[in-house]
Amino acid sequence: MSQSPAAQPAPIAVVVAMESELQHLLNRVTPVREVQDGPWRDRFATAGSVPLVALCCGIGMVNAAAGTEHVIGQYAPRAVFNFGCVGAHRRDILPGDIVIGSGAVNHGAVHILHDGSEYFPGLEYQFAGETVALTELETDPDLRDATIAAAEGWSPDPWPRGLNLPPDVEQRPPETHIGRVGSADQWTQFHDRLDMLHGKHGTLCEDMEAAAIAQVCARHGVPFMTVKDVSNNEYHVLTELTGEIDALPAEEVGRRSAELVLRTIERLGTR
Numbered sequence: 405m406s407q408s409p410a411a412q413p414a415p416i417a418v419v420v421a422m423e424s425e426l427q428h429l430l431n432r433v434t435p436v437r438e439v440q441d442g443p444w445r446d447r448f449a450t451a452g453s454v455p456l457v458a459l460c461c462g463i464g465m466v467n468a469a470a471g472t473e474h475v476i477g478q479y480a481p482r483a484v485f486n487f488g489c490v491g492a493h494r495r496d497i498l499p500g501d502i503v504i505g506s507g508a509v510n511h512g513a514v515h516i517l518h519d520g521s522e523y524f525p526g527l528e529y530q531f532a533g534e535t536v537a538l539t540e541l542e543t544d545p546d547l548r549d550a551t552i553a554a555a556e557g558w559s560p561d562p563w564p565r566g567l568n569l570p571p572d573v574e575q576r577p578p579e580t581h582i583g584r585v586g587s588a589d590q591w592t593q594f595h596d597r598l599d600m601l602h603g604k605h606g607t608l609c610e611d612m613e614a615a616a617i618a619q620v621c622a623r624h625g626v627p628f629m630t631v632k633d634v635s636n637n638e639y640h641v642l643t644e645l646t647g648e649i650d651a652l653p654a655e656e657v658g659r660r661s662a663e664l665v666l667r668t669i670e671r672l673g674t675r
Contacts (some may be wrong), residue, residue, distance in 0.1 A: 417481035425658030468613035487661035490609035500563025505630035512588030544627035583608035587615035
């Protein structure tokens with residue numbers, strides 16, 4: 405006897421920035437249906453027995469927050485995963501490496517003081533009795549533990565030799581790191597600022613979405629997890645940012661983090 409619709413388990417939502425990233429997940433799951441809801445194209449699929457709803461939200465903090473609000477409001481997922489490409493905040497973290505997010509930090513939430521210095525309010529701050537923002541958020545501990553367990557014994561595919569790396573940097577197998585993901589509508593290249601962001605926030609990498617997704621999840625009480633794969637390290641190779649950015653090959657960006665997210669989801673099952 406089939407389950408009634410009310411008895412179906414809640415889906416796990418996956419929210420990513422770029423279609424090229426999302427395809428790496430969609431190519432590994434079983435499609436069910438699609439729903440076009442205004443600007444949002446909701447893809448329903450199953451990963452083994454686990455129902456998923458996947459959304460390409462678009463690049464940037466506003467798009468990420470809006471897409472996450474949509475998917476939570478429409479489908480009440482039991483968890484939200486985010487994956488995709490990032491730039492490194494440490495010299496030793498190389499393209500192809502994986503970052504399992506222990507948390508996400510909105511490092512763009514700063515006050516610029518009269519002398520030009522920056523004041524970062526921290527976890528959250530108040531203005532006239534109102535909470536302005538949650539700027540530092542942890543990932544869900546159970547999802548994080550499941551992701552770490554799913555990474556045990558797993559070897560990500562090697563990063564293509566010479567891609568976004570100079571000849572003097574020795575190529576090595578991809579490594580998995582656990583730490584914070586920094587997010588803002590910024591792409592940081594200045595080495596001193598990269599050092600500052602890592603030193604101040606403990607971030608291992610940066611994107612433009614994870615902290616916004618985390619904030620919306622926190623407001624709804626939905627467990628959140630982010631997994632990233634490193635596509636560029638500006639300490640070693642500066643990305644050309646003034647024209648068409650071609651440093652992020654579609655066949656590579658998000659592929660390794662998508663695989664780890666799916667390994668984690670299959671481990672979670674329908675529990």
